[in-house]
Amino acid sequence: MRVLIYIQAIHSTRSDIKEIILAHSEAIQQNIAKNSVSYIETNIQKILDETHDKHLVIAFRDKNGDIIGNVQEWPVVSSKPGKYWIDFPVDPENYVSEEENIDDSTNIMANVVVYPKGRALLVGYDLKRLEIMKHALWMALVVNATLSFLAAFMLTFLIIFMLNRHMRKLNITCTEVMQGNNTHRVKLSGADDEFERLGKNLNSMLDRNAALLDAVKESTNALAHDMRTPLSRLRIRLQGIIAKPETPVHVQEDLAESVGQIDKLAEMFQNILSIAKAESLTQTDIFGSFDIVAIISDIVDFYGTFIEDKKQELETNIPEQEIIFRGDRQLIAQAILNLLDNAVKYTPKKGHITVSVEQTDDSIICTIADSGPGIPEEFREKVKERFFRMDESRSAEGTGLGMSLVDAVAKLHRGELRLEDNNPGLRAVFVLPLKK
Amino acid sequence: MRVLVIEDDKSHAEYIVNGLKEAGHNPDLAKDGMDGLHMAMEEKYDIIIADRMLPKLDGLAIIQALRTSNNKTPVLILSSLSNVEERIKGLKAGGDDYMTKPFSFAELLARIEALLRRNTIESEHTVLTAGELEMNLITREVKRAGKKISLQNREFRLLEFLMRRPNQVVTRTMLLEGVWDFHFNPATNLIDAQMSKLRHKVDKGFQKNIIQTIRGAGYKVSVE
Numbered sequence: 001m002r003v004l005i006y007i008q009a010i011h012s013t014r015s016d017i018k019e020i021i022l023a024h025s026e027a028i029q030q031n032i033a034k035n036s037v038s039y040i041e042t043n044i045q046k047i048l049d050e051t052h053d054k055h056l057v058i059a060f061r062d063k064n065g066d067i068i069g070n071v072q073e074w075p076v077v078s079s080k081p082g083k084y085w086i087d088f089p090v091d092p093e094n095y096v097s098e099e100e101n102i103d104d105s106t107n108i109m110a111n112v113v114v115y116p117k118g119r120a121l122l123v124g125y126d127l128k129r130l131e132i133m134k135h136a137l138w139m140a141l142v143v144n145a146t147l148s149f150l151a152a153f154m155l156t157f158l159i160i161f162m163l164n165r166h167m168r169k170l171n172i173t174c175t176e177v178m179q180g181n182n183t184h185r186v187k188l189s190g191a192d193d194e195f196e197r198l199g200k201n202l203n204s205m206l207d208r209n210a211a212l213l214d215a216v217k218e219s220t221n222a223l224a225h226d227m228r229t230p231l232s233r234l235r236i237r238l239q240g241i242i243a244k245p246e247t248p249v250h251v252q253e254d255l256a257e258s259v260g261q262i263d264k265l266a267e268m269f270q271n272i273l274s275i276a277k278a279e280s281l282t283q284t285d286i287f288g289s290f291d292i293v294a295i296i297s298d299i300v301d302f303y304g305t306f307i308e309d310k311k312q313e314l315e316t317n318i319p320e321q322e323i324i325f326r327g328d329r330q331l332i333a334q335a336i337l338n339l340l341d342n343a344v345k346y347t348p349k350k351g352h353i354t355v356s357v358e359q360t361d362d363s364i365i366c367t368i369a370d371s372g373p374g375i376p377e378e379f380r381e382k383v384k385e386r387f388f389r390m391d392e393s394r395s396a397e398g399t400g401l402g403m404s405l406v407d408a409v410a411k412l413h414r415g416e417l418r419l420e421d422n423n424p425g426l427r428a429v430f431v432l433p434l435k436k
Numbered sequence: 437m438r439v440l441v442i443e444d445d446k447s448h449a450e451y452i453v454n455g456l457k458e459a460g461h462n463p464d465l466a467k468d469g470m471d472g473l474h475m476a477m478e479e480k481y482d483i484i485i486a487d488r489m490l491p492k493l494d495g496l497a498i499i500q501a502l503r504t505s506n507n508k509t510p511v512l513i514l515s516s517l518s519n520v521e522e523r524i525k526g527l528k529a530g531g532d533d534y535m536t537k538p539f540s541f542a543e544l545l546a547r548i549e550a551l552l553r554r555n556t557i558e559s560e561h562t563v564l565t566a567g568e569l570e571m572n573l574i575t576r577e578v579k580r581a582g583k584k585i586s587l588q589n590r591e592f593r594l595l596e597f598l599m600r601r602p603n604q605v606v607t608r609t610m611l612l613e614g615v616w617d618f619h620f621n622p623a624t625n626l627i628d629a630q631m632s633k634l635r636h637k638v639d640k641g642f643q644k645n646i647i648q649t650i651r652g653a654g655y656k657v658s659v660e
Binding site: 221224225228229231232233234235236237239240262263266267270273274277298301302303304305306309328329330333334337341 | 445447448451489516517518519520536537538539540541588589590616617618619620621622623626629630633
């Protein structure tokens with residue numbers, strides 16, 4: 001739009017100037033027609049003085065080629081009699097102007113009337129003024145555009161900044177709560193806008209969330225107590241009978257086996273509770289910092305005996321230096337142990353097991369690969385479910401809880417457990433992000 | 437030893453008290469928290485076994501009360517809450533050990549002995565000895581009657597734990613917790629497998645077994 005106005009302005013200015021030129025030219029032509037050529041030769045200065053227009057250019061070329069007037073250069077124009085428009089540059093030396101500082105050459109827009117015998121009348125206009133105006137207008141346009149743009153830019157920035165500030169407040173609360181700081185709430189400013197309402201709603205949801213988590217914690221503890229007490233009593237009773245001297249040996253042995261079953265039940269229950277805790281994200285308040293490489297090395301060392309017994313080949317790629325990790329030490333240890341236990345258990349004698357630990361920019365990756373039967377692709381996700389057993393008769397040792405604990409621990413630490421084909425065997429990839 | 441048992445569940449109380457008597461200890465029983473605290477304050481006990489969930493005053497509160505009045509009697513907490521949070525809470529409150537139900541009496545006994553004896557050989561010693569068995573903690577060399585025994589890292593750690601508690605029964609759980617810092621139950625038969633190898637390395641060919649298996653309980657390093 002502005003550009004159009006600019007073009008219009010320039011154009012109309014040129015038209016105006018043309019009119020001025022023509023007006024003067026007509027007047028002089030009439031004079032010449034009335035009086036004769038010599039009229040203009042003597043009166044050109046007077047005419048110039050009378051016009052009071054500093055930018056007007058009048059010149060006359062006689063049949064000899066001499067030029068009188070305030071310009072001493074003649075444009076290249078046809079010699080055929082007629083009227084011509086031309087723009088031509090003029091050297092400051094050849095231009096007598098009343099304008100004070102003409103150092104540069106300027107352009108003259110001229111109307112040339114060519115008479116017979118080579119005589120010609122030139123009435124023109126110094127386009128410098130036009131140039132200056134063009135320039136001024138252009139500057140105005142540029143400045144205006146720049147200012148508008150800047151203003152729009154700043155306004156956009158301001159809006160984005162304000163929006164971000166609101167969003168940030170909400171985001172911080174969400175992040176804090178997700179990391180386990182359950183008491184964090186959005187700070188309300190008392191304003192009456194949608195952000196405030198959003199903040200209030202989020203706070204209500206977080207209150208409800210905290211209440212639910214507390215209820216879960218309560219009932220988990222209550223459940224633990226209520227399930228364990230009768231189990232404990234049962235164990236005590238059986239031990240009591242075993243200890244009695246009148247109990248026959250074979251009965252003692254049978255009862256001892258039953259006690260073993262109770263212990264297995266207790267262990268299974270413990271695992272279920274661990275998984276439930278890991279899933280309910282209430283563990284984050286006891287996260288601590290520890291060297292995760294040390295734990296993995298310990299677990300590998302711990303299993304050394306079984307690996308030796310099964311004559312399995314163990315390959316380790318574990319770094320020498322410590323890597324400090326923030327998380328639940330016991331759960332991580334248990335998860336790694338479950339993975340290694342699986343590998344050792346399911347890999348046949350003389351099989352191959354690899355344990356590697358890799359640190360990337362943002363995470364730690366522990367990979368345990370074996371040369372056992374592996375897990376068929378269709379079961380790789382299911383195996384992470386509680387109590388899932390690939391064997392339908394559920395006859396093998398184990399509870400089906402191992403992988404689901406590992407998965408829960410991975411998720412608790414914002415990581416993941418990937419089960420892949422090791423060709424042959426299983427490759428378990430345990431990824432844990434490192435906090436920034 | 438004089439032991440105070442604070443337990444409200446009848447079958448547990450009976451079991452523990454009888455077991456302690458049979459083991460040669462001198463147990464007293466309190467059936468609720470308030471009673472328990474009274475008795476603990478009034479009499480001098482060598483050790484207190486307290487259930488976590490008690491009527492009138494719970495186990496943690498008892499310990500806190502004892503510690504505030506400068507009573508340093510070792511307390512073993514017995515609880516059906518097994519998670520790490522609870523364990524840490526119990527130890528922070530001033531408890532000395534923590535066991536979960538269901539439990540084996542042998543385990544309870546072994547841990548009581550550990551608390552009573554408190555004769556863990558401290559770390560300033562650079563050489564541990566048990567009869568003709570010698571362990572140099574700096575060079576990591578182990579010798580029996582002058583002859584070098586080559587041990588895996590895990591075996592060294594297990595033996596060190598046992599040698600720091602001479603003549604004391606050490607259970608598998610104590611080994612898992614003390615040597616590996618595992619407060620969960622991986623296959624404890626792995627400990628058995630490791631101990632079996634260790635015993636073979638230390639005792640084979642010698643008249644006397646320095647490492648002894650205590651049936652139903654655990655292991656111990658026996659020194660005259």
